[in-house]
Amino acid sequence: MQFDDKVPIYYQIKNYLYHRMVAGELGLGEKLPAVRQLAVDLTVNVNTVQRALREMIDEGYIAPQRGRGNFVTQDATKIATLKQQLTTTYIQDLYGQLHALKLTDAEIIAEIKTYIQQRGDADDQRN
Amino acid sequence: MQFDDKVPIYYQIKNYLYHRMVAGELGLGEKLPAVRQLAVDLTVNVNTVQRALREMIDEGYIAPQRGRGNFVTQDATKIATLKQQLTTTYIQDLYGQLHALKLTDAEIIAEIKTYIQQRGDADDQRN
DNA sequence: ACTAGTGTTATATCTTTCTATAACACTATA
DNA sequence: TATAGTGTTATAGAAAGATATAACACTAGT
Structure with a gap:
């Protein structure tokens, strides 16, 4: 990464x-890769991984079990809420940025549609 | 800020x-606020401002004149290109993020439209 | 009991960023 | 030729983030 x-x-x-x-790649209650494994996969120090996990644990998204591993929360609602939060945050950021560039709402939507359209074309060519 | x-x-x-x-708030060839003034306005150290300006100068967006001030480039094309670059980058980022959350193209556009719609309603109430 | 796999914590060191402070260099104008 | 306004650079110190390395604590299976 x-x-x-x-x-x-x-x-x-x-x-x-x-x-x-x-995205569901790490399902409810699923065990995460071992911290040392994550560190290797991400080419990063264990302490750095641990710092990330620490905050996720404090926020209740991960339940650690000493000696066994770290597990994704069983709370489906919590994950669903997270998805909505992330989505909204990203959109809010984009809107704020483009608005600061003085693009109108219509222009913003048009630019996004154009981008997705072109992306689709590129995909067609690649496949 | x-x-x-x-x-x-x-x-x-x-x-x-x-x-x-x-956004045109700093027009072509316009003089920027003095570095010390910027530092005060942004509640930041002069060196920090200077570091930002240094990179902008190296990238050719700002032309410094020792003893006189820093001036926005006269090159309209350069600014236009920058605008397009920023716009594309932001959209690309958003798309990448939401795609990673497994939202479809249609969902992405729908979410954005919804956001803008709701934002407009809120504006109406505020005004 | 031992061992392998796991989470947890600590120490020392390095790098980047930011700060306060000061000085130096140049321009324009009174 | 002073002086005020401007950019530029340097030094020393603080804080945050990462790293390598090591040790400690717990679990599960042999």
């Missing part, structure tokens, strides 16, 4: 894991 | 100034 050197790595790991949980 | 403590301040200042240039 490649990190953005403008943002703390532990923070990016946190978001990465949240994404995997929301 | 409030900063995100997850991203270097000098980097946020850079983006802030780019936004103002793209």
Whole structure:
């Protein structure tokens, strides 16, 4: 995994894991890879992984079991809420940015549609 | 101005100034506020401002004149390109994030429209 | 009991960012 | 030629983030 050197790595790991949980790649109650394994996979120090997990545990998304592993919460509602929160936050950020660039609502939607359209075309060519 | 403590301040200042240039609040060839003034306005150290400006100068968006001030580039094309770059980058990021959350293209557009719609309603109530 | 696999914590060190403070260099104008 | 306004650079110290390395604590299976 490649990190953005403008943002703390532990923070990016946190978001990465949240994404995997929301996307269902890490299901409810599922055991996460061992911290040392995660550290190897992400080419990062154990303490850095631990820092990310620590915050996720404090926020209740992960339940640690000493000696056994870390497990995704069983709370489906919590994950669903997280998905909605992340979605809204991202959209809010984008809207704020583009609005600051003086794009109108219509222009914003148009730009996004154009981007997705072009992306689709590119996909067609690749496949 | 409030900063995100997850991203270097000098980097946020850079983006802030780019936004103002793209939005036309800082016109072509216009003189920027003095570095010390910017530092006061942003509640930040002069060196931090200077670090942001240094990169913008290296990238050719700002032309410094020792003893006189810093001036926005005269190159309209450069600013137009910047606007397009920023727009595309933001949209690309959003799309990548939401796609990672397993939202479909249609869902992405729908969520954005909903957000803008609700935002408009809120505006109506406020005004 | 031992061992392998796991989470947890600690220490020392390095790098980046930011700060306060100060000085230096140049321009324009009174 | 002063002086005020501007950019530029340097130094020393603080704080946050990462790293390598090591040790400790618990669980499960042999």
